[in-house]
Amino acid sequence: MTTAPSRPTTRHSTAAAPADPHRWPDVAAVPGTSWPVRATTAAVLRNALRRLPLRVRFADGTTLGLGGPLIEVHDPKAFHARIGAGGLIGFGESYMAGEWDAPDLVGALTVLAAHAADLVPAPLQRLRRLWAVRQPAAQRNTPDGARDNISRHYDLSNDLFTLFLDDTLTYSAAVFRGFPAQWPLLAAAQRRKIDRLLDLAGVQEGTRLLEIGTGWGELALRAALRGAHVTSLTLSQEQRALALRRVREAGVADRVRIELCDYREARGSYDAVISVEMIEAVGAEFWPVYFRTLDERLAPGGRVALQAITMPHARMLAARDTHTWIQKYVFPGGLIPSTEAVEQTVREHTGLTVTARDALGAHYAETLRLWRQRFTERRDEVAALGFDAVFRRLWTFYLAYSEAGFRSGYLDVQQYLLTKEGSER
Incomplete structure (x- = not known):
């Protein structure tokens, strides 16, 4: 899902060195999203994660999933904002920024890849053309x-x-x-x-x-x-x-x-x-x-x-x-x-x-x-x-x-x- 972003806020991850804003502008700055977008993204994600053979642990100690490889979300607010604004691009950028990590990265990503078709609810899948980022003509x-x-x-x-x-x-x-x-x-x-x-x-x-x-x-x-x-x-x-x-x-x-x-x-x-x-x-x-x-x-x-x-x-x-x-x-x-x-x-x-x-x-x-x-x-x-x-x-x-x-x-x-x-x- 996407929204018209407000002015992005530059952040320095506590889990990784600060990103150079000139070389990595979309990693150095968390996209500005409204509270409803972050809340909706969090709700959609949590609903999907509860059904996966993963353990996703958030900074407040909340853990979701049926058990399996661990994903540790250090900065839930930034994590949800990036995914809300950019979908899977935001998910990858959040990792680059050090906002989440996984001791067994391949294991965690293998679970997500195996369930890729199920992560986004069917109604949103049908509206993919409206919310998915399009390939740049360049x-x-x-x-x-x-x-x-x-x-x-x-x-x-x-x-x-x-x-x-x-x-x-x-x-x-x-x-x-x-x-x-x-x-x-x-x-x-x-x-x-x-x-x-x-x-x-x-x-x-x-x-x-x-x-x-x-x-x-x-x-x-x-x-x-x-x-x-x-x-x-x-x-x-x-x-x-x-x-x-x-x-x-x-x-x-x-x-x-x-x-x-x-x-x-x-x-x-x-x-x-x-x-x-x-x-x-x-x-x-x-x-x-x-x-x-x-x-x-x-x-x-x-x-x-x-x-x-x-x-x-x-x-x-x-x-x-x-x-x-x-x-x-x-x-x-x-x-x-x-x-x-x-x-x-x-x-x-x-x-x-x-x-x-x-x-x-x-x-x-x-x-x-x-x-x-x-x-x-x-x-x-x-x-x-x-x-x-x-x-x-x-x-x-x-x-x-x-x-x-x-x-x-x-x-x-x-x-x-x-x-x-x-x-x-």
């Missing part, structure tokens, strides 16, 4: 908008990503042999995932491969070591610089081109196309263009290997026009598709066929757990790079929130094989 994934959106996340700092990723610098779901996994096994699990995709796409000696979304170069590098000729596209200058260095150091620079290029600007014909967790940055408006690009760049008889995070179709439809905390602070312009949306777009806008699909959600939960633990262990090194306490809480919340999504089944990740009729290679 975050549309036009060619210029996509460059800005990608830069805001992937150009933060190569050094930052190096601190919590494994030696492959792979920023997508790994594939493990068993659970639970340990940190030393993550690099092998990432290479296993990459080799699985290369096999799915039929990449071998002489294959002309187009990669849409370079990351930091591990897939292009491994494809080149198979003897493939790789063209890899990225919009991140930081990623491209480091990927080029890694390719040179591996001695395969003669077989890999890494271009600062939007997927819509790709040219040429390729035997195989691979795109790993790139579609989440495309936006629903441009899904038809993205899949047509895969089709147009793929030679007859070619194969596409696609790795994509997915969410339930009904939740995707509810969220597709809504501005979310993840979009505001982590992935501007992003939207996770459903399997139905992927397959419908392929069917209606391309000549490709969805030949195979494999779900690997449990592997992503484990990948995120290892990243989150590594990020936490190296928080002092993150601080030394110039990232303040609010940023560190933001990223802790982001990694835990994502892990909870996969553990609850709210999110999944798929590996698709798309094929194109024509002469065999």
Whole structure:
């Protein structure tokens, strides 16, 4: 629910360092809301929390829930004001401000993710278009908008990503042999995932491969070591610089081109196309263009290997026009598709066929757990790079929130094989 806010009041959380109002304006200031809005928000929340397998303890000692992971609300007034004004965005900002915490953050968020469809009463769900914050037009994934959106996340700092990723610098779901996994096994699990995709796409000696979304170069590098000729596209200058260095150091620079290029600007014909967790940055408006690009760049008889995070179709439809905390602070312009949306777009806008699909959600939960633990262990090194306490809480919340999504089944990740009729290679 929203209201016309009164003048926001700046506060300093007792649970975290004060937020810089220039860098974090919506964290440093609690939105002004009327008493009726705060009271209504509190009543709606308390009614929902009473039915969840959680323990939510407020500063006055009141505890709600059926038992389970603990959430401690240090500043109920600010907590309710933020949620009343901004919904789930306010919930995340309240964590960033240190107004609530959880000893087992993933456990608490997993419960909330599992009950996401039930948290808002049905009458309010039906009025979602009236109270939900809309996506800002500036975050549309036009060619210029996509460059800005990608830069805001992937150009933060190569050094930052190096601190919590494994030696492959792979920023997508790994594939493990068993659970639970340990940190030393993550690099092998990432290479296993990459080799699985290369096999799915039929990449071998002489294959002309187009990669849409370079990351930091591990897939292009491994494809080149198979003897493939790789063209890899990225919009991140930081990623491209480091990927080029890694390719040179591996001695395969003669077989890999890494271009600062939007997927819509790709040219040429390729035997195989691979795109790993790139579609989440495309936006629903441009899904038809993205899949047509895969089709147009793929030679007859070619194969596409696609790795994509997915969410339930009904939740995707509810969220597709809504501005979310993840979009505001982590992935501007992003939207996770459903399997139905992927397959419908392929069917209606391309000549490709969805030949195979494999779900690997449990592997992503484990990948995120290892990243989150590594990020936490190296928080002092993150601080030394110039990232303040609010940023560190933001990223802790982001990694835990994502892990909870996969553990609850709210999110999944798929590996698709798309094929194109024509002469065999």
